[in-house]
Amino acid sequence: MNRNDVTEKIIAAKVSRGLTWEEIARRVGRSKEWTTAACLGQMCFDEAQARVAGDLFGLTDEEQKWLKVVPSKGSLPTPVPTDPLIYRWYEIVNVYGTTIKELIHEEFGDGIMSAIDFSMDISREPDPKGDRVKVVLSGKFLPYKVY
Template sequence: MTILEITQKLLAAKKAKGLTFADLETMIGRDEVWISAVFYRQASASEDEASKIISALGLEPDIADELTAFPVKGSLDPVIPTDPLIYRFYEIMQVYGMPMKAVIHEKFGDGIMSAIDFSLDIEKEEDPKGDRVKVIMSGKFLPYKKW
């Protein structure tokens, strides 16, 4: 089964059950963003987590093997995204990537933010001028080694 087929099957089952990723977070005990990453095959689940996902969605047990397989991270289309919401993150990095890098280096030194020891939260911030999307990224700082 291809990544696209797995994702489509998971999303269709989620829709048929009328579930949100937040509902699945409550049922499975993992963050909604991480569960979504499993759906898009950018993260792998343990056998227990895969079993809970399959059970919550009412899918056949054989798809659990697909969810426990090691994903090919970053395997989505390598072109500039055209979806407006995803493009905005690309645009944010184009505009603020170097300023963020400069501030991180000033505060931490020469290194990177881990995408392995990492968490991502998305919150809705109510605002009378229009609701806001709050994205919180937290990654361990990894200094470059000298040898």
Template sequence: MMTKQEAADAVCGARVERGVTWAQLAEAVGRPVVWTTAAVLGQHPMSAAEAEAAASALELGQDVVKALQLQPTRGALGAAVPVDPTVYRLYEVLQVYGPTIKELIHEEFGDGIMSAINFRLDVKRVPDPEGDRVEIVLNGKFLPYQW
């Protein structure tokens, strides 16, 4: 049986080979682009219909369809400290600003956390005269600690 990582590799290869964008794949699956990308990269299980749509759009087989439906091991990176420059920079942002974000959440909401389960994410390009900027919006439900 194919693993989620092997399915992710197959999807990524087929996507590039066929010139399919993440947005086009998401449209075929019928889900938001961020969710679809995370799902095929192994972070969410897809329904049978979603997995079939993704595989069909990329001309992939039933082994991929089955693997895309498996339960993931979320947040599993290959190393404790990411080495990919883009992922590392996000890690660096959280190292620098994580304590500040935590303090501001506690000041605004009280004792609790931002959910990563009831969560939305958006990534977009923002034109800027000094060079385009990346805007990342993390939108998670506040979950108060209950003692």
């Protein structure tokens, strides 16, 4: 057994039990973004969260233990994603990558926007011409150390 097996079991249980990520997140007590990432094997549960997830998805004790192990991250099977929704994000990085780099450096100097001390919020933005997906990303700026 490994973490992957547990992730697949969670996904299958979610389908067969008809759960939603929002509901799962409310039960786990964290944002729906973090909770979904954790269930999909990208984040690490604590004791209490693992127990809640265990109940929701019908996991054994050993499976719950795996939820507390730091996973080997990376959710995409190919370097360039093939799923159209995920590809659009890759395209944003490809088309706007140098733009993002220029503007962050202009504002902050040399360094990066952290993907670790990082949060994300996805919501619906009503619009008469068709609703929009609004995503807010917030990452700590980390300056390069000069030594």
